[in-house]
Amino acid sequence: MTTALVLVALAGLAAPYAVRVLGARAGLVLALAPLAVVVELLGHVPEIAAGSVVTEEVPWVPSLGIAWALRIDGLALLFALLVNVVGALVPVYAASYLDGKPRVGRVLAYLSMFIASMTGLVVADDLVVFFVFWELTGIFSYLLIGWDHERADARKSALTALLVTGAGALVLFAGLVLVAVTFDVERFSELVARRDEIREHAVYPALLACLAAGAFTKSAQVPFHFWLPGAMAAPSPVSALLHSATLVKAGIYLLARVEPALGDHFAWTLPLCVVGSVTILAGGIGALAATDLKKVLAHSTVVVLGALVVLLGIGTTVALEAALVLIVIHALYKSALFLVVGSVDHEAGSRERGALGGLARMMPVTAIAAVAATLSKAGLPPSGGFVAKELVIAAALDTPMIAAAVALSLSAAIGVAVAIRVGARPFFGAPGSAVARHEAPWLMTVPPMVLAVAGLVLGLISPAFGRALIGPALASIDPAAEMPELALWHGLTPALGAGVVAIIGGWLLHRLTADPARLADAAALVASPRALWDAGFERVLGLGAVAGRALSTLELRPMIVGVLVTAASLGAFVIASGNVPAAMSLAGHSPLGYLEAFALVALVVSLGAALTARRTTVMITALAGVGFVVSMLFVRAGAPDVALTQLVVETLLFVFAMFVLTRMRRAAPAASPTRLGAGRIVVAAAVGLVMTGVVLAMVSGPLDPSLARWFVANSAPEGMGANVVNVIIVDFRALDTFGEITVLGIAAIAIVAIARRTTSAEIPALRLRPPPFAVVGRPVAIALVVAGAWLFLRGHDAPGGGFIGGLVAGAAAVTGRLLGLDVPGRIVARVGPARIIAIGLACVLAAAVFALPSGGAFFEAKWSLSALARGLPAGTPVLFDLGVFLVVFGFVAGGADALTAHGDADRGPAGEGDDRGRERAERTPSAGRLAEEV
């Protein structure tokens, strides 16, 4: 199952390329991954139907009892199948629906990753793993709702959905922690055995409240129902997958999952029935009042979610059975209807219910799919929806809670009214003002047709469907339940009669509320939590602004002084706890070498020159001197690697600073920097003194040498390297290095992005071509590349390594830029610095996960001993170091590119992208403003 999850997520990474190559047909390829999952799951059906479970487990954080534990029982199987069946069809539709729009690849990528996350959520047994997937689904939902991020309402809806479900998720996390801490339970599967203990424990109400908060926010229960209609800012196929079939069912899934341990208690039944019933009512009013068909569907989804919560609250066998069947059938018909509405919108250009009619003539296939889905939605035989509705009404007739029963019956009636409006009215009768010229492309007609027909077929084969999927799922909620056989025809039962009443009631509802104005007041009431939320959100932002005004002076210097004074006070504390005089006298015993004395004098001189320089160029030159002195100290302290790095960095920084200066064109210093401010000198001197004292206090204490000894002792036998510093960087502390070079990559992107917004149009080409440089430039550049590669290769055993090698090779790119050479500029230009960095990070990641398949740990080093014996350095740390080399090289080359690019004409194709970016910045005021503030 893990492999399948990774496959689906990886398919997401390939999505942008699939779109580039295949265009509208990209979805056909992307559907293969969820289809493979479906095939794997179907293979498990017989054994799970026989009562066994499929499990998978890898330790993750053993010290906390957290494991990558997956467990597929009947309930997980049902949900996972649903997610992947709908997940296989929706991308096919989406690629065609969005064809020609910007960022299609991104939508498909997010869809694939969402499918993987949602599948992970339902098969996770470990509480923490479950929560991670829970959050991932929320994040992808956010990204998908906000897909059209140039629209303010899309951004706002996405944020609302994220905050509402995210807030709920935090509370849910508290609940999961409560479970883990109180009952020492890390798995859902361990909960059932502790049922009695949990229900009698004092934390039971708090636990229930926490889990319910998570479930209710995710599944859009009153008063959190308002985020779901807002989520309709997402494209229709996204709504079909996330906001009807899967994501919003996550809360229902959670409730079903914990029902055996927490259910059948008045503190469970009462809140669920009340909240669910109110949600049915609120969703119903919203659905009947809405005129946008997509909004109608969204509100009707809220109705069904409410009904599901009521059914889980009732918790009788028939109610649970009804819930499970309804989950499946609703997912099928509702996603079909979302796709149908998407097609109508796509072809006729409107989703307003008043503007549509008679589309069946032009869009016959879509109309058939709509009718098939409508049969289910309205609960008419022989559809699966009929089976579901029978069961729902049977559950309602069975419960003593009259209000819940009424609400459930009402939900059936609302389903009928919505079915008439969405599935029937747009396609039949007189043509409306919006007309379609032709049928939607086949990529957009097949998926809704498959979904709608599947809903019908499940009704026809309901006994088999019941045995294979519903029975096992019911057994995982209530193992003792004797499930009655699912059937299309139960005879003349009270439920059948009530169903007929519901259909008539639904038709009446439709007629009575045909004029949206009639429901305006009620709809406003239902929508009011949204206004409350918005007001609260604004209030929070306002509080932030108040706090910001109180704490920030918006002036840099007072804030720096504040930080420094705080730090210096802490430093004084350190000094007081150390033994400074002892350190002084200790240092007095070791003679001051002439090298140290020279370094000290040189530092004072170059710092003095830097501080008193009037011209910035002079200051930068003096600062390079400071860097060289510091690198001398590193040599003296037995740190050749650091000294080399420092030398190259100082050189590169000097060149980069000069690049920046040429663009700044400052004739004279902006203000007189040499003017002596007494306060400034006092603060600077005080901080300097404190820092000196801190170092002395620090070295006066003893140092435990065991760590240093360990690294030196283990470097060769464990790390296969003689250069201990390099082994630490690429092996022992590889995770640190990984973080650091990621920062490097991010900084490179930021530098390029900011540099693009700077100009240097009036500056003549930044190239030096005096004869000697032109002659030696090329050999020097080539030599630098060779030297960089050589330093990298020897780094594991001698001074060098990826960092130093990358910097030196980067210096070649800088030289090339300075002299206008094509070495190695042409290669860099062809691959692009960003891609070099990405390849480097990929190398590092590959080295990180290399040991995982064979049961090793993340970043565990693997060496080929046979290759080592032949003198070949074949091991993952070498690959890791290569990644470091590439990232550092990419950073330097990219920085040099960005800082020397001048004028759009010289920038070639990059210039076009730049203009696009600028246009976009102008179109979205907030993004533009943000960039301005940066």
Added chain:
Amino acid sequence: MELVLASCVGLLFAAGVYLMLGRDRLRAVFGLGLAGQGVNLLLLAAGRVSSARPAFIADGVDAAAVANPLPQALILTAVVIGFAATCLALVAVLRIEQRDAEPAA
């Protein structure tokens, strides 16, 4: 050596702070860089400068007689990160100066 390092750290910090508190943004960036170098030397001193012999493993080398490699590894990456941070700050200053020079729209 420790006394020299301590003095250098103090000098670098004093100079860095002096530049940071100035009016000129560009110099403030370099001031931050100087303070960063001070921190690097502080890290070096934290591991003690016991030996000038680099930590390379070879036959006959006593593990106790080589320099402490751990601070070196930390400083090495810190130097590169500091370089990246300074470059980013420089470009940001460039952008800000150009914006300030533009006539107000």
